[in-house]
Amino acid sequence: MTGPRFDFDKPGKYIGQPTKRGDTKRLLRGRGKYVDDLTLPRMLHAAFLRSPVAHGKILSIDITEAKKVNGVIRIFKGSDFIDVVKPYVGVLSHLAGLRSPPQMPIAIDRVLWQGEPVAMVVATSRAIAEDAVSLIEMDLEELPAATNMETALDKEEPIIHSEYDSNLSWERTVDVGDVEEVYKRDDVTIVEKQFRFGRHTGVPLEARSIIANYDPSENQLDVYYSGQAPHMMQNIYSKHLNIPEENVRVISQDVGGAFGIKIHTYGDEFAATAVAKIMERPIKFIADRYESFMTDIHARDHVVNGKMAVSKDGKILAIEFSDITGIGPFSMYPRTSAIEANQILNLTGGPYVVPNYRANSRVVFQNKNMMCQYRAVGHPVAMAICDGLVEEAAAAINMDSVELRKLNLIKDNAYPTTTASGLKLDDLSHHKAINKLVEMMDYEKLKDENNKLRNEGVHRGIGFVSMIEITNPSPAFYGVGGAHIASQDGATIRLGAGGGIHVSSSVTEQGQGTNAILAQIAADVFGVNIDMVQVTTGDTKTTPYGGGAWASRGAGIGGEAVYLAAEALKDQVLDIASVMLQSKPEDLNISDGNVVDIGSDDNRISLSDLARTVYYRGNELPSDMPLELIATRHYRVTDMPFVFTNAAMAAHIELDVETGIIKVLNFWAVEDCGRVINPMLVDEQIRGGVVQGIGSALYEECLYSDEGQLLNVTLADYLVPMAAEMPEIHVAHIETPTKTSVLGAKGAGEAGTGGAPAAIINAVNNALRPLGVTNFQIPMTPNRMLETLKAANFK
Amino acid sequence: MKAASFLYELPEDLNTALQLLNSSDIDVLPLAGGQSLMPMMNFRVSQPDLLVDLNKIDSLKKIDSDSNSIKIGSMVKYSDMEKSDLIKEKIPLINNVIPFVAHSAIRNRGTIGGSIALADPAAEFPSLLVSLDATIELMNIKGTREVKSEDFFTGIFETDRKTNELVTSINIPINKSPKKFGFYEITRRHGDYAMAGAFVTTDGDKKEFSNSRVVLFAVSTKPLRIIDIEVFLNGNLLNDVSVQENAIDIINGYEFEGDLHNDTEAKKTYAKVSLKRALGELNG
Numbered sequence A: 001m002t003g004p005r006f007d008f009d010k011p012g013k014y015i016g017q018p019t020k021r022g023d024t025k026r027l028l029r030g031r032g033k034y035v036d037d038l039t040l041p042r043m044l045h046a047a048f049l050r051s052p053v054a055h056g057k058i059l060s061i062d063i064t065e066a067k068k069v070n071g072v073i074r075i076f077k078g079s080d081f082i083d084v085v086k087p088y089v090g091v092l093s094h095l096a097g098l099r100s101p102p103q104m105p106i107a108i109d110r111v112l113w114q115g116e117p118v119a120m121v122v123a124t125s126r127a128i129a130e131d132a133v134s135l136i137e138m139d140l141e142e143l144p145a146a147t148n149m150e151t152a153l154d155k156e157e158p159i160i161h162s163e164y165d166s167n168l169s170w171e172r173t174v175d176v177g178d179v180e181e182v183y184k185r186d187d188v189t190i191v192e193k194q195f196r197f198g199r200h201t202g203v204p205l206e207a208r209s210i211i212a213n214y215d216p217s218e219n220q221l222d223v224y225y226s227g228q229a230p231h232m233m234q235n236i237y238s239k240h241l242n243i244p245e246e247n248v249r250v251i252s253q254d255v256g257g258a259f260g261i262k263i264h265t266y267g268d269e270f271a272a273t274a275v276a277k278i279m280e281r282p283i284k285f286i287a288d289r290y291e292s293f294m295t296d297i298h299a300r301d302h303v304v305n306g307k308m309a310v311s312k313d314g315k316i317l318a319i320e321f322s323d324i325t326g327i328g329p330f331s332m333y334p335r336t337s338a339i340e341a342n343q344i345l346n347l348t349g350g351p352y353v354v355p356n357y358r359a360n361s362r363v364v365f366q367n368k369n370m371m372c373q374y375r376a377v378g379h380p381v382a383m384a385i386c387d388g389l390v391e392e393a394a395a396a397i398n399m400d401s402v403e404l405r406k407l408n409l410i411k412d413n414a415y416p417t418t419t420a421s422g423l424k425l426d427d428l429s430h431h432k433a434i435n436k437l438v439e440m441m442d443y444e445k446l447k448d449e450n451n452k453l454r455n456e457g458v459h460r461g462i463g464f465v466s467m468i469e470i471t472n473p474s475p476a477f478y479g480v481g482g483a484h485i486a487s488q489d490g491a492t493i494r495l496g497a498g499g500g501i502h503v504s505s506s507v508t509e510q511g512q513g514t515n516a517i518l519a520q521i522a523a524d525v526f527g528v529n530i531d532m533v534q535v536t537t538g539d540t541k542t543t544p545y546g547g548g549a550w551a552s553r554g555a556g557i558g559g560e561a562v563y564l565a566a567e568a569l570k571d572q573v574l575d576i577a578s579v580m581l582q583s584k585p586e587d588l589n590i591s592d593g594n595v596v597d598i599g600s601d602d603n604r605i606s607l608s609d610l611a612r613t614v615y616y617r618g619n620e621l622p623s624d625m626p627l628e629l630i631a632t633r634h635y636r637v638t639d640m641p642f643v644f645t646n647a648a649m650a651a652h653i654e655l656d657v658e659t660g661i662i663k664v665l666n667f668w669a670v671e672d673c674g675r676v677i678n679p680m681l682v683d684e685q686i687r688g689g690v691v692q693g694i695g696s697a698l699y700e701e702c703l704y705s706d707e708g709q710l711l712n713v714t715l716a717d718y719l720v721p722m723a724a725e726m727p728e729i730h731v732a733h734i735e736t737p738t739k740t741s742v743l744g745a746k747g748a749g750e751a752g753t754g755g756a757p758a759a760i761i762n763a764v765n766n767a768l769r770p771l772g773v774t775n776f777q778i779p780m781t782p783n784r785m786l787e788t789l790k791a792a793n794f795k
Numbered sequence B: 001m002k003a004a005s006f007l008y009e010l011p012e013d014l015n016t017a018l019q020l021l022n023s024s025d026i027d028v029l030p031l032a033g034g035q036s037l038m039p040m041m042n043f044r045v046s047q048p049d050l051l052v053d054l055n056k057i058d059s060l061k062k063i064d065s066d067s068n069s070i071k072i073g074s075m076v077k078y079s080d081m082e083k084s085d086l087i088k089e090k091i092p093l094i095n096n097v098i099p100f101v102a103h104s105a106i107r108n109r110g111t112i113g114g115s116i117a118l119a120d121p122a123a124e125f126p127s128l129l130v131s132l133d134a135t136i137e138l139m140n141i142k143g144t145r146e147v148k149s150e151d152f153f154t155g156i157f158e159t160d161r162k163t164n165e166l167v168t169s170i171n172i173p174i175n176k177s178p179k180k181f182g183f184y185e186i187t188r189r190h191g192d193y194a195m196a197g198a199f200v201t202t203d204g205d206k207k208e209f210s211n212s213r214v215v216l217f218a219v220s221t222k223p224l225r226i227i228d229i230e231v232f233l234n235g236n237l238l239n240d241v242s243v244q245e246n247a248i249d250i251i252n253g254y255e256f257e258g259d260l261h262n263d264t265e266a267k268k269t270y271a272k273v274s275l276k277r278a279l280g281e282l283n284g
């Protein structure tokens, strides 16, 4: 345990301040540098023919007509990649028993999901490539498909991979204590519910985009890539295209949102990169919205049968559930498609003292698009199961659900502690958070108001969630399982001749403001004005080695590395200054771009004068003087597998019982992400996450036909949450810094997405219960609500 | 998706446009605001050989009125109608409805002519025009004809318009005493195409329904005028709740197609609720 340092408790010049982001002006003026903005000399464009069916045997692919199109340069089929791409397998050793067959970028012989690439046209423009795609003649024999995850394990269902005995990819059971003993007691109340979570996807504004360029003279592959983890992709391209890692450069400049979508190995992107190597020319592939819906990873899609036992006085005695989830025909590479199920097993009940816990999850193959990690992996499901059951139990024993939570939430002074599933927890504040929440929303008044309005035929409900979020992961997440995914991150800070500093960091920016907080930390800790700080992220050639953006780690891990590097650079500067100024380093400080005397703050020398002396007039310095004005530091979490955060949230909704439409009236979130580096950015992370959570609860769903055809592939049919429908989202913070770092910052990126669905589900059920019905299926569409309301009893 | 290749013309007068539209050997489509056509072309659902862009034809952009009617040129944009005092004064229903059509960025380009030529059954304007008993003016190189809006819409994305004709204007009768209007639509998100919607119009100077029109949208293949309900309503007091309830029950006799998000039963519910609330608006 290294920290936290409490001098950050009072806001500094930048740390703790709502400092404006440096890049917004550029982005708002349309000066962003997204992949599609880039045109390289001799560049060609790719478009894909994709499988129209969920499962089929490829009998023939005839490219004769397609090749004739003016501007078509070459057409590739799956077999063209056999000698170029080493197949990839999405398993990890710490997920014991997880199985998935090897994958190739483009289908060979057999297609396993609608949307799978089967041929790739390379042409002088995307439009021409699409012209040619429509002329490729493919003869397919449609095969029986296993599309429904709930029946995919049945004997009668086709087995997708003949080398396996079933469509099971992975299964895990957690069994702690003895739930059966609890059920036998006659003084317990047991509630049971089925929860259904729809499939949805991330819908970043900027679709998946890539330009790969290969130079044979240097055996050098450059990949401009809209993504979250450049070093991970560097490793993957190196390994599977047989190019030394040092010769692969992955560059992610501006990225227009990612949400976990852009951190996986996609066949189309991989094919584009492989073709760049084959053709020795730059290849651009930009997924359009249609392709995005069909092929960006999907997430959630769980059916959970949950059960909770509570004592008469409201103590949680046991939680039990079984979960099934369908992941498509393969486990995604390299992070696997079993992590979400694993998280659900690990996280459910995590905020509470749960003496007996039994949970099982089955991860099954099916003929649909692949599923993998999307923002708040597993959290929305885990939180909805537990807190949905909490509210059911509270209703069953006639207790206010907030009271029941307070009885069971782990006490704020009980840390460190361990959850039923074995997760180590520290520095959490559930009680502070829920107390603040209840006060903020004026719960008692709101309840009274709801009761009054109910008599007038207005059906409103309040729903809560108490949650934990995994942030700042250690190697326990992926590294231990053999994945080449860094959990440490690094920062290099260099003093320029003009007195400014340049920060380069291995964490990445997708629009969330990471670069801004790195600049804040560097400016504050080193002692310059923030205008004097430049930040580079997203380039494997020019940044230290590290993990990038995933699992809410930018501030907590990337920020800590910047903190350490800024301290180190400051030491270097003060050592040099002490010689130049004939003072002791410990008597000097850096403030506002100047070396100053500690105490009096009198200016001694400006940083630019100091730097110029070192860079241009080294003759004025002693010959044994170290000249480094650049420092690199790396940081990883060592004391804990993960640094958890917590939050309490509440939603207030109104249900139109005639139309089934749910309106969210208000939303409150009290969140503890440790040290808040930029309150404005943290608030926006929470709000954006909440909106995404509301999206999954009310709107978003990838709808498939029984045959495995995706039915909604446009933004007109796949509904995302829009501003007009969003409520005011009130955000407040508790700051319990983590002891694992000096800054004490935990992550804040996923809490909203993880918690909001449960709050909405609970609020809707709070409105429904007086009518004698409940519904635990999301999204809660008007049609589904009308179904539920059929059995309602309007007094 | 990128559009398939096509030719493009930008004529500055109506005649040239009609000439271009008259080619029989190639597929020609007029381009108005492009808010529906461009996405359809990008999805390659629509692959015209030639696009005739109407945006430079000023004669189609006028809003005029005389004592009997108001005439809106086909190239008048939603946003132009939104700003028109003439429309606000003569037929305020149009102004009430416009904010429900898509979003302002789309209304800045989308046109009334485009909307009715497209004939999306979930769109507001086709049904709005039927409820106002509007007339559609069509023109080809030979001349002009007028079609009652009720007869103009024939099916999903289908109208009485011939491929060589342009919609040139929409004529809406103005009554001596302004009509009373009720309008309600059900959407999950503001600006979306409706899941169901209803227009009710009736003479403005009476306490009873008279010359009423009831038109539902987004529940059928085209604007659904329900004459049974109109007949039932006429002569009854506007604010009689039991009359309203019985009128709504008439919808039970109709069958509605479901869509991706809503089954047939839900559609019927929405149709009834939107009519109920439109009738409520009438009294509000």
Ligand SMILES: Cc1cc2nc3c(=O)[nH]c(=O)nc-3n(C[C@H](O)[C@H](O)[C@H](O)COP(=O)(O)OP(=O)(O)OC[C@H]3O[C@@H](n4cnc5c(N)ncnc54)[C@H](O)[C@@H]3O)c2cc1C
Pocket: B029, B030, B031, B032, B033, B034, B035, B036, B037, B038, B054, B074, B075, B100, B101, B102, B103, B106, B109, B110, B111, B112, B113, B114, B115, B116, B117, B118, B122, B123, B124, B125, B161, B165, B166, B167, B168, B191, B192, B193, B194
């Ligand atoms: C996100 C989004 C949301 C939308 N929501 C709604 C909504 O809620 N309600 C709604 O009603 N609409 C909605 N729309 C559709 C929008 O209103 C359309 O723009 C409009 O219906 C078509 O008008 P346009 O001028 O853009 O026509 P275009 O797209 O240019 O043309 C549409 C069709 O009409 C033909 N056409 C155009 N003008 C003429 C003419 N003068 N004579 C003959 N044929 C012609 C074209 O050839 C084409 O086939 C939405 C659109 C978008 C993109």
